[in-house]
Amino acid sequence: MKPPRKVAVLGAGSWGTTFAKVIADAARFSSNDDGHPARVVVWARRPEVATEIDERHRNSSYLDGIELPENVHATADPSEALEHADIVVLAVPAQTLRAQLRQVADVLPRSAVVVSLMKGLERDSDARMSEVICSELGLDSSRVAVVSGPNLAMEIAREEPTASVVACEDEEIAAWVAAAASAPYFRPYTNSDVVGVEMGGIVKNVIALAVGMCDGMGMGDNTKASVITRGLAETTRLASALGGRIETMAGLAGLGDLVATCSSPLSRNRTAGRLLGEDLTPDEVVASMTQTAEGMKSAHAVLHLARRNDVEMPITEAVVAVLDGRLSTTDMARALLGRDLKSEQDHRNESDDE
Ligand SMILES: NC(=O)C1=CN([C@@H]2O[C@H](COP(=O)(O)OP(=O)(O)OC[C@H]3O[C@@H](n4cnc5c(N)ncnc54)[C@H](O)[C@@H]3O)[C@@H](O)[C@H]2O)C=CC1
Numbered sequence: 168m169k170p171p172r173k174v175a176v177l178g179a180g181s182w183g184t185t186f187a188k189v190i191a192d193a194a195r196f197s198s199n200d201d202g203h204p205a206r207v208v209v210w211a212r213r214p215e216v217a218t219e220i221d222e223r224h225r226n227s228s229y230l231d232g233i234e235l236p237e238n239v240h241a242t243a244d245p246s247e248a249l250e251h252a253d254i255v256v257l258a259v260p261a262q263t264l265r266a267q268l269r270q271v272a273d274v275l276p277r278s279a280v281v282v283s284l285m286k287g288l289e290r291d292s293d294a295r296m297s298e299v300i301c302s303e304l305g306l307d308s309s310r311v312a313v314v315s316g317p318n319l320a321m322e323i324a325r326e327e328p329t330a331s332v333v334a335c336e337d338e339e340i341a342a343w344v345a346a347a348a349s350a351p352y353f354r355p356y357t358n359s360d361v362v363g364v365e366m367g368g369i370v371k372n373v374i375a376l377a378v379g380m381c382d383g384m385g386m387g388d389n390t391k392a393s394v395i396t397r398g399l400a401e402t403t404r405l406a407s408a409l410g411g412r413i414e415t416m417a418g419l420a421g422l423g424d425l426v427a428t429c430s431s432p433l434s435r436n437r438t439a440g441r442l443l444g445e446d447l448t449p450d451e452v453v454a455s456m457t458q459t460a461e462g463m464k465s466a467h468a469v470l471h472l473a474r475r476n477d478v479e480m481p482i483t484e485a486v487v488a489v490l491d492g493r494l495s496t497t498d499m500a501r502a503l504l505g506r507d508l509k510s511e512q513d514h515r516n517e518s519d520d521e
């Protein structure tokens with residue numbers, strides 16, 4: 168497949184803008200049919216953000232100090248961004264995606280491949296973002312790809328070497344999107360396990376809240392490593408119950424993302440958890456943050472999905488209890504450590520025991 172001629176990115180927050188930079192930098196090394204690098208057009212909700220990106224090649228609200236390549240353009244008009252796009256990248260807060268798609272469905276090119284950068288689960292429906300995209304746009308799931316991995320936007324915007332995963336049921340499409348996003352500092356691997364890749368990114372935000380709470384309460388590395396590891400065990404149980412592959416959880420979109428997010432001060436989810444651990448209420452935490460901490464919104468849906476699938480997720484359950492004000496962060500450790508003892512191998516599927 169030839170490189171794309173035009174890529175539209177809907178959402179000019181930190182990850183949408185950074186990914187636009189990745190695609191634009193990648194495009195400078197691979198010309199399309201016309202011999203030109205792909206045109207990358209970002210749709211920003213706020214006109215002043217669009218103007219700043221388009222005219223000054225900066226997005227100072229989200230990526231202070233980062234210069235964007237000349238082939239990144241921006242507009243506040245979604246039709247202009249989407250017109251003739253071969254790839255449409257979606258990077259808005261998860262809970263707003265459905266409403267956003269309803270507004271642009273008529274102008275989104277039917278032939279485009281749609282790529283989700285989002286790491287959230289929709290409340291009420293418990294739907295993954297790729298499922299929301301397929302249902303709202305009437306697209307076959309083979310036309311939808313997901314990008315996930317240890318991808319803190321600011322580090323990538325600073326061109327620090329990073330790997331990622333592009334997942335799509337159609338392996339040719341995954342390879343095409345990966346090629347379009349392959350920049351000197353960004354190396355995407357492909358994977359056909361969309362469920363596993365997506366669930367890894369969703370649940371790690373909830374686990375990062377728990378690790379942040381440990382930080383906020385002044386706990387050390389044993390505690391945090393225990394939460395990360397048992398967090399990976401419960402993520403793996405849920406992902407495999409939904410049809411995801413266990414190996415995916417040991418990869419970039421599972422362990423990789425979990426480690427990056429849980430150890431980085433740049434992580435919004437870990438920061439939100441830390442503030443909860445310092446005794447702020449969930450409302451105070453939300454009010455203090457200008458960017459999206461998806462775990463705060465998705466945790467309830469993750470727990471709901473787990474219960475519907477008979478999957479035990481004690482850390483997620485404790486995080487939800489803290490968010491609902493039913494459990495204090497100081498009582499959380501007692502609640503988790505006081506559970507019945509069990510085998511570390513309990514996460515395996517029954518068939519593995521035979
Ligand atoms: N920032 C990061 O390092 C990474 C973020 N992600 C995921 O990417 C997704 C987007 O995250 P960020 O870009 O970081 O968020 P952000 O908070 O930096 O930006 C969100 C963008 O969506 C826009 N927006 C807010 N409410 C909206 C609404 N109601 N309708 C339409 N647009 C709206 C904002 O104006 C902003 O442009 C999230 O699901 C996040 O989990 C994934 C990997 C890395």
Ligand SMILES: O=C(CO)COP(=O)(O)O
Pocket residue numbers: 286316317318319320372375424427428433434435436437459460461
């Ligand atoms: O998903 C991320 C890194 O891969 C970003 O994590 P936060 O949303 O917690 O900042």
